[in-house]
Amino acid sequence: MTVVVDDAGDPRLDDFRSLNDQTFRRRYEGNELFVVEGYVAIDRLIESGHTIRSVLLAPSRVARFDMHLAPLEALAVPVFVAERSVIADVVGFDLHRGVVACAERRPAPSIDELLTGARRIAVLEGLNDNENLGAIARAAKAFGIDGLVIDPTCTDPYSRRTVRVSMGEVLTLPITRAALDAWPSVLSEIVEAGFELWAMTPSVTADDLWTVDVADRVAVLLGAEGPGLTPAALAAASRRVRIPISAHVDSLNVAQAAAVTFAALAR
Numbered sequence: 001m002t003v004v005v006d007d008a009g010d011p012r013l014d015d016f017r018s019l020n021d022q023t024f025r026r027r028y029e030g031n032e033l034f035v036v037e038g039y040v041a042i043d044r045l046i047e048s049g050h051t052i053r054s055v056l057l058a059p060s061r062v063a064r065f066d067m068h069l070a071p072l073e074a075l076a077v078p079v080f081v082a083e084r085s086v087i088a089d090v091v092g093f094d095l096h097r098g099v100v101a102c103a104e105r106r107p108a109p110s111i112d113e114l115l116t117g118a119r120r121i122a123v124l125e126g127l128n129d130n131e132n133l134g135a136i137a138r139a140a141k142a143f144g145i146d147g148l149v150i151d152p153t154c155t156d157p158y159s160r161r162t163v164r165v166s167m168g169e170v171l172t173l174p175i176t177r178a179a180l181d182a183w184p185s186v187l188s189e190i191v192e193a194g195f196e197l198w199a200m201t202p203s204v205t206a207d208d209l210w211t212v213d214v215a216d217r218v219a220v221l222l223g224a225e226g227p228g229l230t231p232a233a234l235a236a237a238s239r240r241v242r243i244p245i246s247a248h249v250d251s252l253n254v255a256q257a258a259a260v261t262f263a264a265l266a267r
Contacts, residue, residue: 044168058098134165135255199237
């Protein structure tokens with residue numbers, strides 16, 4: 001069942017207001033809410049088990065969304081339908097996808113919970129680009145990575161752009177953020193839990209990804225574009241690993257490097 005809304009000022013649409021105003025959205029969402037755009041990402045959202053607060057659709061998107069209406073109605077999730085001009089007034093721009101949902105963040109697992117039973121994880125340090133984090137999450141799901149550990153400075157994995165770029169896959173991955181006073185000591189905890197910690201680096205002295213022996217449990221440690229991993233993170237690693245590339249190319253984007261490494265682990 002859908003509910004037609006024709007007034008952009010309707011308070012029932014407040015969850016979707018001013019999506020491009022980052023200051024407002026940070027204040028409104030806090031660490032409790034997040035927004036998802038597009039059919040595929042919302043499909044993943046529904047599969048992920050997050051509690052959905054509401055959905056907003058353009059009239060032309062209702063038929064494609066029909067399969068979800070009955071399950072969402074059973075969960076008492078309101079599905080609002082508004083003309084594109086009304087949606088644009090609410091969100092602050094022309095929402096080309098014409099479908100958006102708001103949901104509640106679920107509690108992150110502890111590091112012990114994330115490591116239990118996992119064989120392949122990724123550990124991210126200093127990633128401040130939402131698109132890179134989204135692309136890494138998408139590749140992680142594609143190649144069987146069991147979860148992500150992110151450092152205190154990493155960008156928000158629930159940001160609208162991260163979720164969109166990941167095609168919603170970031171919502172189905174266990175992710176835990178290390179506390180400020182637990183970084184980089186958490187890297188030692190990962191090693192002590194039985195993981196071989198690979199610090200990915202372009203250094204010519206690092207082990208070649210194509211020839212390195214793969215341990216039963218591996219944690220792939222990736223740093224931000226430009227600065228790469230900090231000396232403390234490199235020092236905590238079990239080994240340093242590089243992706244051999246053409247001498248005519250300086251380096252790979254961190255999301256590309258992650259995907260190549262994850263694929264090598266999955267071979």
